[in-house]
Amino acid sequence: MTTLAYGAQAADQPVAPMTIERRAPNADDVQIDILYCGVCHSDLHQVRSEWQGTLYPCVPGHEIVGRVSAVGDQVTKFAVGDIVGVGCMVDSCQSCPSCDDGLEQYCETGFVGTYNGPTADAPGHTLGGYSQRIVVKDAFVLKVGHDEQDLAAVAPLLCAGITTYSPLRHWNIGPDKKVGIVGIGGLGHMGIKLAHAMGAYVVAFTTSESKRADALALGADEVIVSRNEEEMTAHANSFDFILDTVAASHDLDALTTLLKRDGTLTLVGVPEHAHPSPTIANLIFKRRSIAGSLIGGIAETQEMLDFCAEHGITADIEMIRADEIETAYERMLKSDVKYRFVIDIASMG
Template sequence: MPIKAYGATAADVPLEPMDIQRRAPAAHDVQIAIAYCGVCHSDLHQVRSEWGGTLYPCVPGHEIVGRVTAVGDAVTRFAVGEIVGVGCMVDSCQHCSACAEGLEQFCENGFTGTYNAPTDEQPGHTLGGYTQAIVVDDKFVLKIRHPEDQLAAVAPLLCAGITTYSPLRHWQAGPGKKVGIVGIGGLGHMGVKLAHAMGAHVVAFTTSPHKRDDALTLGADEVVNSRDDAQMQAHAGSFDFILDTVAASHDLDAFTALLKRDGTLTMVGVPEHPHPSPTIGMLVFGRKSIAGSLIGGIAETQEMLDFCAEHGIVADIEMIAIQQIDEAYDRMQRSDVKYRFVIDNATLAA
């Protein structure tokens, strides 16, 4: 099935229109006409080969919302016409211990990413959501229960939403817990919304004082300028959990100092350059932890989507045409977006 897409043919060239092929739906496949696709910072890193290993042509996009247009003979959970989502994974081995526990993101044989992952199909690697349609195994398709007028703003939940929801759930953010969210961007703004909805006391950390009012509107109970030593010191030893969404290299000691005994600082951003080494004594003398977290499994992603639908949570977005994608990448690098770009995939037909 030939369809229109936008992708890059090399790291140093703009994205451009291209035609790609999708397989015909097999027995367990769901074919989806993509309505909206969120723009993740990972897309930029991959397209420009900043992480290395990019396979070209690279068609990014793993925050996908659309409508089912066909299903395979063995598919029972989805029907033509339903609104569905696809996130960062389109397959995993399905037989390792992680997959057996519903933790496909930690598949011991490596999950199949929605784009840039090896596959038997042309061109030899997966192609993502900057396209008109996608065909996905039904195990990796998610039900969307939000109203249709919110679907564009639902798309970023498939990555930014689950990336923040999973650690908040794992470390039991909720009533009686003081939770910090570091960084008020595409991930951080979702972290604030979700931690607030879970019932935690939420403190937003930012280096941009002008984001204070925005953070309070998103659901933060307090906002701290992390460059202000007095503001930081006022919270020393008081946090149960801090979620750090900042992908740039920075000093982690400033945040581990704010943890209670047995508190955890969890990282979800991967910096281009390593963080300065943390002070181990600060961890040892408080039994504190620095941890990491990677998206969520399919069951937990569905749980997150249902939680967000129940609580009326979506991302704050700016809609763009696919022809604006390179401009959006440049603006994203400057943090010039509140807080997530979403592509109107109908513009692929232009």
């Protein structure tokens, strides 16, 4: 079926209206009329071919909330009218050890991204959530339990939320842990909210004194301006866990020295070029770790959505019309958003 979308035909062309084709639902498919789609920094990288391998036309968007409008005859978990979400994945091999463990994001043949992933559907690659409608295999659709008035602010949970929730859960964050969240942006602001809800003592790191009040309002117990050497030194050897959401290259030693023995620094931001090599003695002499984490599996993403619904957690957003996407990208590059843009898909009509 023909669907209105916003995408780009080439790296040097703006995101603009286009029509795309969506398949009719197969037996195990769910058709979703999209209500809201978050704008992730990944969208900008992909659509402008700043990451290798962009396929055109490129329709970004992997923070999707919508209403089920049709289901295949083998679908039992969803019904027409349900409010659902779709995140960064729409398929995987579903047979490798990672998929068997519910960790589809680490699929050993590679998961299928919600956009720019291989598919039998025309044009041969997946087209994302900057569109009025999408059809997704039921195993990759998620139930949304938030109130309907909160749905726009739920959309970023499908990427920013799970990207921060998954490492916090994996490293068993709870009331007995001191946790640092580095960066107060789309990911970081969710990390603060989630770690706070998990009961941890949360310390936010920012390079800007002007963000101190914002971080406290989000739920941080304390804020460190990382350019203040005294503030940093005062916390040496004290953190159980630090979640680094910053996507720019930076010195990791300044953070690893803050970890306790057996503490972990986990990276979820991919820098434009490599971080400076960390000092190995910092790791060896305290048995500290530097780790990475990628989104989350489908079961864990559902767990995250349920946790957020239970605790009243959503993203802080700014709603935009579809024809404001390019302006949003330019503002995003300047960090001029608190903290996530979300497209009102009704504006496409």
